[in-house]
Amino acid sequence: MNAHVGTPTSRVDGPAKVTGKAKYAGEFKADGLAYGVVLESTIARGRIRRIDAVAALKVRGVLDVLTHEHRPPMADHDQAWKDDVAPEEGSPFRSLYDDVIRFNGQPVALVLAEDWETARYAATLIQVEYQQDAFATDLQAQRDRAFVVEKPEKPRGDAAKALAVAPVRHAAEYYVPTEHHNPMELFASTASWEGDGRLTIYDKTQGVQNVHNYLCGVFNKKHDELRVISPYVGGAFGSGLRPQYQVVLAVLGALALKRSVRLVLTRRQMYGLSHRPASIERVSLGARADGALDAVVHEAIAVTSQFEAFSRNDTAWADLLYKSPAAKFVHKLARLDVSTPSDMRAPGAATGVYALESAMDELAVALKLDPVELRLRCYSDRDQSSNLPYTSKRLRECYRQAADAFGWDKRNPEPRSMRDGGDLVGWGMASGVWEALQMPAAIRIVLSANGHAEVSCAASDIGTGTYTIVAQVAADALGLPLENLSVRLGDSSLPQAPVEGGSWMAATTAHAVVNTAGEIRGELLKLAKAVPNSPLRNARVDDVVLVDGKIASRQDASLAVSIADAMRHGKVDRIEKEETHHFAEDKSHARNTHSAVFAEVKIDEQLGVIRVTRVVSAIAAGRILNTKTGHSQIMGGVVWGIGMALHEETVFDHRFGRIMNANIAEYHVPVNADIHDIKVIFVDEPDELVNPLGIKGLGEIGIVGVAAAIANAVYHATGKRVRDLPITLDKLMA
Ligand code: MOS
Numbered sequence: 093m094n095a096h097v098g099t100p101t102s103r104v105d106g107p108a109k110v111t112g113k114a115k116y117a118g119e120f121k122a123d124g125l126a127y128g129v130v131l132e133s134t135i136a137r138g139r140i141r142r143i144d145a146v147a148a149l150k151v152r153g154v155l156d157v158l159t160h161e162h163r164p165p166m167a168d169h170d171q172a173w174k175d176d177v178a179p180e181e182g183s184p185f186r187s188l189y190d191d192v193i194r195f196n197g198q199p200v201a202l203v204l205a206e207d208w209e210t211a212r213y214a215a216t217l218i219q220v221e222y223q224q225d226a227f228a229t230d231l232q233a234q235r236d237r238a239f240v241v242e243k244p245e246k247p248r249g250d251a252a253k254a255l256a257v258a259p260v261r262h263a264a265e266y267y268v269p270t271e272h273h274n275p276m277e278l279f280a281s282t283a284s285w286e287g288d289g290r291l292t293i294y295d296k297t298q299g300v301q302n303v304h305n306y307l308c309g310v311f312n313k314k315h316d317e318l319r320v321i322s323p324y325v326g327g328a329f330g331s332g333l334r335p336q337y338q339v340v341l342a343v344l345g346a347l348a349l350k351r352s353v354r355l356v357l358t359r360r361q362m363y364g365l366s367h368r369p370a371s372i373e374r375v376s377l378g379a380r381a382d383g384a385l386d387a388v389v390h391e392a393i394a395v396t397s398q399f400e401a402f403s404r405n406d407t408a409w410a411d412l413l414y415k416s417p418a419a420k421f422v423h424k425l426a427r428l429d430v431s432t433p434s435d436m437r438a439p440g441a442a443t444g445v446y447a448l449e450s451a452m453d454e455l456a457v458a459l460k461l462d463p464v465e466l467r468l469r470c471y472s473d474r475d476q477s478s479n480l481p482y483t484s485k486r487l488r489e490c491y492r493q494a495a496d497a498f499g500w501d502k503r504n505p506e507p508r509s510m511r512d513g514g515d516l517v518g519w520g521m522a523s524g525v526w527e528a529l530q531m532p533a534a535i536r537i538v539l540s541a542n543g544h545a546e547v548s549c550a551a552s553d554i555g556t557g558t559y560t561i562v563a564q565v566a567a568d569a570l571g572l573p574l575e576n577l578s579v580r581l582g583d584s585s586l587p588q589a590p591v592e593g594g595s596w597m598a599a600t601t602a603h604a605v606v607n608t609a610g611e612i613r614g615e616l617l618k619l620a621k622a623v624p625n626s627p628l629r630n631a632r633v634d635d636v637v638l639v640d641g642k643i644a645s646r647q648d649a650s651l652a653v654s655i656a657d658a659m660r661h662g663k664v665d666r667i668e669k670e671e672t673h674h675f676a677e678d679k680s681h682a683r684n685t686h687s688a689v690f691a692e693v694k695i696d697e698q699l700g701v702i703r704v705t706r707v708v709s710a711i712a713a714g715r716i717l718n719t720k721t722g723h724s725q726i727m728g729g730v731v732w733g734i735g736m737a738l739h740e741e742t743v744f745d746h747r748f749g750r751i752m753n754a755n756i757a758e759y760h761v762p763v764n765a766d767i768h769d770i771k772v773i774f775v776d777e778p779d780e781l782v783n784p785l786g787i788k789g790l791g792e793i794g795i796v797g798v799a800a801a802i803a804n805a806v807y808h809a810t811g812k813r814v815r816d817l818p819i820t821l822d823k824l825m826a
Contacts, residue, residue: 096564096574097785100720104579105324105559114324117296118280122352125282126155128345129211130338130357131201131218132364133193136429136749137227137398140191140200140220147217148203153210156348157218158202160188164347165312166340172309176302176591177333177435182400185432186310187337188344193222194399195431196229196750197364202341204349208356227429229749231370231395238393238424241401245408245477249418254387258378262455263389266375266447267816270395270742271368273436274756277326279365280356281342291346292319295339298332299591301550304584306335307343318343322582325554330435331366332554333593363754366434367742369395371406373447377455383469385416390448396425397432404440410448411477412525412684413487414470419477429749435593437732438792441526442799446736449522449800450815453807463521463804464491464500475682483681483781486712487523490688493773494521494710498690507811515694518809524687524797528714528788529596534587535604536670537566539612541659543641545570548580551589551601556791557721558597564718565602565785569609571638571655587670595685595789598717603783604673609638611669616643619662620653627651675783683782685713685793689733691801695809700821703768704734704802710773714788719774722790726772729794735762736795737802738818760818 108114133140145157166189167173173184187199201218205211228234255261282294297303300320307318325332338355345353357365371394378387390407407421436442456463471488474481495501503519504510510517538546547566553559563577570577580586590600614633620643621629628636628643628651635646644652659665692706707730716722739760743752753759779786799817806824807813814823 096567097717098715098719101560101564101718103557103560103721104563105553116277116280116324116326117282117294117322118278118354118356120282120284120294122282122284125352125354126204126206126345126349127208127211128341128353128355129203129208129215130199130341130361131203131215132361133196133198133200135193135222135224136196136229138193138222138224140193141223142221143201144219145201148214151210151214151217153206154214155204155206158188158204158344158348159200160190163188163344167310167312175306175334176299179400179402184400187340195364195397195429197361199337199341202345204345204353227749229428229430229744230746231372231426231428234426234428235372235393238426241403241423241425243405243408243421243423245411245421247420251387251389251418251420254418255376255378255389258386259381260379260458261377262451262458263376264451264454264815266373266450268371268373268443268446269817270370271436271736271740272363272742272759273329273331273366274759274761275327275329275331278356278359279336279338279362281339282354283342283346283352285346285350285352290317291343292321293339293343294321296325296332297322297335298325298328298552298554298593300552300582300584301589302591303335303339307339310340311343311347320584322552325552328554329437330439330593333435333591334366336365359756360754363742363751364431366431368436369402369433371443373406373444375447375451377451379455379459381459383459383461383466385414385470387418388414388416389420390444391422392444393424393426395428395430395433397430398427400432401425402433404435406440406444408477409441409445409525412475412682413472413523415472415476438526438796441792441796442736445524445796446799449797450803453520453804454813462505464495467491467523478682480680480682483683484714484777484779485684485686486775486777487686487688489775490686490710490712493775494688494690494708497771497773498708500690507808512694514697516697516809518693518695518805518807520801520804520808521688521690522797522800522804524689524793526595526685526793526796528599528683528685528782529594530599530603530675530783531590531596532672532674533589533600533604534670534672535601535608536587536668537608537612538666538668539570541656541665543572543656544576545572546578546580547605548586549589549601550584550586551597552582552592554592556592556597556725557718558592558601560721561598561717562601562605565605566609569606569638570612571640571642588672595791595793598789599783599787602717602785602787604671606785607673608669608671611671612667613638613643615667615669616655616658619658619664623653623658623661626653628653681781685788687711687793687797689797689801691805693802693805693809695806700824702738702806702819706769708771708773709794710775711793712775712777713790713793714777714779714782715786716774717787722774723772725790726794727770730770730798731762731767733795733798734766734802736817737799741818
């Protein structure tokens with residue numbers, strides 16, 4: 093048993109990806125393919141007065157130009173446009189729906205042509221006249237108009253009073269700018285016309301069934317008229333959780349032309365879509381001289397659009413980490429004339445924990461306490477908000493193992509005290525926390541008499557390794573070698589799956605695989621019992637396991653029947669089972685992953701250039717299914733945290749309400765030269781409560797805390813506290 097789970101297994105989809113065999117949404121072939129190009133608005137708010145496509149339509153090869161005035165019908169009520177991930181409040185964006193401009197970069201026309209170059213050229217010939225209205229894109233200017241969002245966390249004690257009388261206090265405001273996901277793969281859809289209004293849609297998405305249901309609603313189609321396929325995704329990080337506008341437009345184009353249409357957005361156009369909302373985070377901490385917290389107040393003001401209220405939990409993470417008798421969390425939203433923000437890796441935590449963990453560092457300075465020691469003195473073994481214990485929480489081990497690996501005991505606490513030649517050296521640390529969720533899902537397994545099994549589910553693998561872990565878990569549960577497994581994902585016609593996000597897919601699929609494999613085992617046992625003189629004739633399903641191609645007694649492996657024999661004797665050549673798995677709501681424990689991040693920066697004192705020379709990230713996330721892909725997940729999160737700390741910022745020109753750096757030349761992300769030594773430690777964390785396999789998920793925890801650890805290291809190196817991200821050299825030199 094467990095030959096594959098927990099081992100460093102290479103991606104089963106790796107060869108397909110590196111040889112180019114793996115196809116992405118914009119690469120699928122279709123007969124008679126036409127190409128779409130989107131024209132975007134150049135104003136942030138107003139109306140389209142007139143749109144003139146005459147010149148564009150005259151270009152040879154142009155097939156049509158769709159606008160809100162000229163297009164096939166789409167649903168006219170909000171509900172049809174609400175996808176699984178849509179904010180509860182508000183009215184979702186509808187592309188090419190009416191003359192209203194809600195954000196800069198909004199699609200206003202779709203040019204359809206025989207080839208992409210022609211469509212692109214023709215789009216430049218379209219004349220749009222706008223009525224421009226007053227708009228706002230600056231969060232700081234709108235902060236006083238923000239409204240409060242109701243959150244489940246209730247205030248505890250009298251935080252204001254506790255703060256006022258606390259012997260040691262720290263209060264400061266931190267800022268995280270708008271960030272964009274910038275996945276490598278562009279947003280793309282190929283809508284393949286199957287005749288008769290039927291379409292197969294290859295889409296870049298984190299949830300084929302979410303897109304499928306949504307398109308059926310928007311275009312009033314029956315479920316069997318549309319099929320959405322997304323076998324591979326070149327990164328998404330949350331930007332593909334909601335159906336993006338290009339999939340609507342590709343279908344709209346195909347319905348207009350009655351032929352196949354491909355639409356790939358440009359990098360610039362992707363900046364008109366989902367983004368991490370800018371947020372102002374104010375954290376106030378009150379403590380006793382020994383470091384015990386008396387009060388925590390976290391107030392966030394985050395951006396949302398004019399038409400939907402998007403919010404995540406920025407503020408209440410302190411409740412999962414630190415004991416404090418009084419706490420208050422306030423989340424506000426400020427409406428700007430931008431597209432609705434969306435989830436971006438560790439939504440709410442990446443931003444909120446950055447502020448909290450920066451503030452904890454500042455409190456440690458005020459208390460003259462080591463930052464690790466402060467966290468240990470406030471350590472909470474219960475979720476403070478629900479007052480529940482954790483299924484497991486080995487955060488103390490994370491601090492210890494990361495500190496040891498980093499060499500934290502050699503740190504001189506005095507800022508500017510450590511040097512390496514001309515560089516100032518800084519060491520900082522932070523905690524991280526995320527959720528360990530599971531969602532309902534179904535898994536189908538088809539076991540063939542030749543010992544091959546196919547496992548399928550509509551889930552997407554967004555690069556997180558779902559193909560691989562599903563194969564590993566199924567191989568162990570069915571007692572087959574990994575090569576005998578094939579996994580099918582990313583097709584709306586496969587068994588039900590949630591969107592791939594929230595770090596829930598590993599636990600969800602693994603749990604469902606084990607359940608369906610149990611059904612297969614039951615079926616095999618029936619067959620094995622029917623074999624003449626069966627050694628398993630008295631066995632019950634829980635007494636047997638599948639191992640090495642046999643069904644065998646758990647107690648005595650010599651009592652076994654070969655699966656091939658059992659199936660041959662029963663005259664079956666395949667066993668198929670599909671089990672839908674619902675997780676029982678267990679309200680008796682809090683379920684979270686935790687981390688400790690330690691960072692070293694070296695800063696050129698003359699130039700202010702910052703290098704992150706070392707990061708150690710210790711993760712407690714239950715059982716790690718695949719230490720190789722898991723390691724990559726966390727490393728990716730750390731790299732992104734470096735970007736968040738030092739590079740990433742979407743810059744608006746507020747005079748025009750327009751993004752100035754909507755490209756990956758001027759929107760900076762870390763490159764190889766920015767990445768040095770990253771060490772990932774998985775802390776052993778047995779957990780029998782979170783789910784039977786003890787899995788918590790790794791997708792998001794890797795980024796949480798990284799920006800704070802780096803910001804704290806920058807303070808330690810320089811004595812200067814920069815509280816608005818990214819920490820660029822101009823802010824350091826100012
Ligand atoms: Mo993740 S932000 O749930 O894709």
